[in-house]
Amino acid sequence: MNANRLAAHETLELHELLASTTTSYTVCQSLRNSVTDPQLGNFIDQQGQVCQRHMQELQQLLSRSAFH
Secondary structure, eight states: OOTTSBOHHHHHHHHHHHHHHHHHHHHHHHHHTTOOOHHHHHHHHHHHHHHHHHHHHHHHHHTTBTTO
């Protein structure tokens, strides 16, 4: 197998991480609409941005999989 390709178990683990991160992002978006405290709102916005960045990174890693 090519050293740059992900193994099947690595691909599955990345899919699990992506699903979890997507859920976290969705929760941030849902909570943001109901939060009135500015400090908490900023924190949730930052967490949502982190989730977005992580989702992009995970998708890039998954593109290296031989199993996608």
